[in-house]
Amino acid sequence: TDHSKKSTDPAVQQMLEKAAREGIQTVWDRYQAMRPLCRFGETGLCCRHCLQGPCRINPLGREPRVGICGATADVIVIRGLDRAIAAGAAGHSGHAKHLAHTLKKAAEGRAPDYLVKDKEKLHSVARRLGIVTDGRPENEIALDVARAALADFHEKDTPVTWVTSVLPPDRLEVFSRHGLVPAGIDHEIAEVMHRTSMGCDADASNLLLGGLRCALGDLAGCYMATDLSDILFGTPSPVVTECNLGVLKAGAVNVAVHGHNPVLSDIIVLVAKEMEAEARAAGAQGINVVGICCTGNEVLMRHGISPCTHSVSQEMAIITGALDALVVDYQCIQPAVATVAECLGTTVITTMDMAKITGTTHVDFSEETAVENARQILRLAIESFTRRRGKPVEIPAMKKKVFAGFSVEAILSALGRLDAGDPLKPLIDHLTAGNIRGVCLFAGCNNVKVPQDYNFITTARKLLEQDVLVLASGCSAGALMRHGFMDPASVEELCGGGLKAVLTAIGEANGLGGPLPPVLHVGSCVDNSRAAALAVALAGRLGVDLDRLPVVASAAEAMHEKAVSIGAWAVALGLPTHVGVMLPVSGGPLVHRILTEEVKGLTGGYFILEPDPESATEKLLEAINERRAGLGL
Numbered sequence: 001t002d003h004s005k006k007s008t009d010p011a012v013q014q015m016l017e018k019a020a021r022e023g024i025q026t027v028w029d030r031y032q033a034m035r036p037l038c039r040f041g042e043t044g045l046c047c048r049h050c051l052q053g054p055c056r057i058n059p060l061g062r063e064p065r066v067g068i069c070g071a072t073a074d075v076i077v078i079r080g081l082d083r084a085i086a087a088g089a090a091g092h093s094g095h096a097k098h099l100a101h102t103l104k105k106a107a108e109g110r111a112p113d114y115l116v117k118d119k120e121k122l123h124s125v126a127r128r129l130g131i132v133t134d135g136r137p138e139n140e141i142a143l144d145v146a147r148a149a150l151a152d153f154h155e156k157d158t159p160v161t162w163v164t165s166v167l168p169p170d171r172l173e174v175f176s177r178h179g180l181v182p183a184g185i186d187h188e189i190a191e192v193m194h195r196t197s198m199g200c201d202a203d204a205s206n207l208l209l210g211g212l213r214c215a216l217g218d219l220a221g222c223y224m225a226t227d228l229s230d231i232l233f234g235t236p237s238p239v240v241t242e243c244n245l246g247v248l249k250a251g252a253v254n255v256a257v258h259g260h261n262p263v264l265s266d267i268i269v270l271v272a273k274e275m276e277a278e279a280r281a282a283g284a285q286g287i288n289v290v291g292i293c294c295t296g297n298e299v300l301m302r303h304g305i306s307p308c309t310h311s312v313s314q315e316m317a318i319i320t321g322a323l324d325a326l327v328v329d330y331q332c333i334q335p336a337v338a339t340v341a342e343c344l345g346t347t348v349i350t351t352m353d354m355a356k357i358t359g360t361t362h363v364d365f366s367e368e369t370a371v372e373n374a375r376q377i378l379r380l381a382i383e384s385f386t387r388r389r390g391k392p393v394e395i396p397a398m399k400k401k402v403f404a405g406f407s408v409e410a411i412l413s414a415l416g417r418l419d420a421g422d423p424l425k426p427l428i429d430h431l432t433a434g435n436i437r438g439v440c441l442f443a444g445c446n447n448v449k450v451p452q453d454y455n456f457i458t459t460a461r462k463l464l465e466q467d468v469l470v471l472a473s474g475c476s477a478g479a480l481m482r483h484g485f486m487d488p489a490s491v492e493e494l495c496g497g498g499l500k501a502v503l504t505a506i507g508e509a510n511g512l513g514g515p516l517p518p519v520l521h522v523g524s525c526v527d528n529s530r531a532a533a534l535a536v537a538l539a540g541r542l543g544v545d546l547d548r549l550p551v552v553a554s555a556a557e558a559m560h561e562k563a564v565s566i567g568a569w570a571v572a573l574g575l576p577t578h579v580g581v582m583l584p585v586s587g588g589p590l591v592h593r594i595l596t597e598e599v600k601g602l603t604g605g606y607f608i609l610e611p612d613p614e615s616a617t618e619k620l621l622e623a624i625n626e627r628r629a630g631l632g633l
């Protein structure tokens with residue numbers, strides 16, 4: 001069977017063949033069973049915000065044109081979008097809050113398995129927040145940083161510091177003017193729930209402002225998660241490894257960490273090394289920890305752990321028959337993994353109180369007993385291996401080289417080899433000279449509606465050829481790495497002459513004997529904050545606000561509410577932001593116009609809603625060119 005309409009990744013295609021042979025249902029089968037998708041939901045025209053409904057508006061302009069309460073199509077559509085933004089913000093900031101508690105417990109000596117790994121980052125974050133560092137013990141500083149983080153969740157005398165301390169004054173001025181400065185992260189999420197409930201805000205433009213302010217709460221959550229993870233687990237620097245299903249090893253205890261928070265996965269990686277002997281005693285060739293989705297990105301960036309697959313193809317890791325344990329925390333874990341794992345003998349281990357899956361094993365992971373819990377988890381994996389031993393597995397022999405680890409610190413340090421006194425200067429010079437035409441951040445998920453990775457690779461190919469510097473995070477990074485876009489050897493084939501020269505010059509100045517990879521992996525989805533930080537640095541160096549930079553963002557295969565939230569803050573920061581899967585807003589003509597055009601008058605940014613990757617690329621290039629022209633380039 002031809003599986004190319006489902007995924008462009010040959011490893012996934014091979015597993016789909018196996019699934020078909022063995023009668024295992026996958027996400028693509030469930031998608032077929034769901035079609036045709038509900039038109040009301042697809043266009044954003046249904047509302048269940050009160051018990052008089054559900055209401056749905058006729059998408060063809062016939063009756064009913066308003067909800068029972070009189071809410072118009074536009075109001076229903078934007079209320080739905082705002083709630084998606086709030087849900088996304090809750091996910092990212094919940095993850096950040098978890099890290100803040102971990103840092104606090106570590107500083108108070110209540111979580112002995114965690115410590116401040118990156119003192120320099122601790123100091124730089126503390127200084128940025130206005131916390132005194134001179135002559136103070138590290139624990140006290142860490143405690144203050146953790147307290148400042150937790151304080152950002154509620155309303156207080158000052159607005160969210162993870163927004164006000166990370167963005168330039170010009171941008172904050174724009175936000176103040178339009179009432180977009182978030183007062184507290186949780187506060188903004190709650191306010192969206194309030195204002196979108198029955199009988200509150202019924203003005204589409206005003207609802208958009210509420211959504212954007214909440215999205216800036218999401219930015220704070222992302223940025224905070226990155227900062228605190230770097231402090232606790234180290235700031236990433238370049239690493240080289242391999243990815244895709246071929247990184248699984250038939251003879252080893254294969255453990256996939258899946259989900260998001262390094263609070264769990266970083267400890268699993270460390271403890272796995274310690275338990276090698278135990279695994280060997282059980283007849284295995286050691287423990288092979290691999291990553292899926294964003295927690296995979298976290299441990300790739302910091303430890304060079306191999307990512308085995310991402311997002312929509314997560315079931316494929318299990319279908320190999322070689323995965324002994326799937327260890328999950330929260331977010332983006334398809335509940336279906338429980339069923340698939342049952343067929344294949346994988347032990348699915350949930351670890352978080354707020355994210356259990358019926359039919360799986362739960363280990364109550366807590367920071368106070370992290371290493372002990374990790375041992376428990378890995379013992380379950382070893383047991384699972386002993387049951388699998390000798391049974392046939394099918395691991396696709398497909399791997400690609402990945403060169404990752406591009407934190408802003410790492411990028412600046414690499415650039416520093418060209419100009420130690422002014423590391424951004426080479427980047428600015430190349431932008432000015434046109435060797436780099438602009439920058440595009442690839443972000444977001446795979447989505448079952450798009451042949452997996454197709455939009456990413458189509459867009460990235462064209463942008464690289466046109467000398468656009470490409471950064472990638474989350475599952476978009478996963479997609480691009482599985483297709484070889486993070487292997488320096490593909491610079492020759494993929495990059496235009498200007499970009500190739502720049503990547504080569506930086507690579508050579510750093511002793512690589514060749515170029516950096518075509519696409520720079522900046523990390524997990526919360527690490528989109530790294531791209532924001534880089535844009536802020538560039539804007540500062542150029543002396544302009546963010547909305548004048550030739551910088552764009554693209555979530556070509558977005559799936560999660562978190563991706564909607566990130567897209568919204570990218571627009572708030574002033575970036576032209578492409579989404580390649582229809583947002584459920586087409587049923588609200590005014591909302592559609594606000595998002596794609598009118599918001600430009602507020603923030604300078606706007607959404608490019610374009611499912612066709614070829615036209616999307618054209619529009620992204622146009623946006624870059626327009627901005628270059630605006631800067632006189």
Ligand code: BF8
Pocket residue numbers: 260293294311331332443444445446474475476524525526559560562563
């Ligand atoms: O936070 S890209 S599928 S794993 S939501 Fe999820 Fe989407 Fe992947 Fe990461 Ni981000």
Ligand code: SF4
Pocket residue numbers: 047048049050051052053054055067068069070071076197198199
């Ligand atoms: Fe219908 Fe209005 Fe209730 Fe929504 S809030 S379900 S549109 S009556």
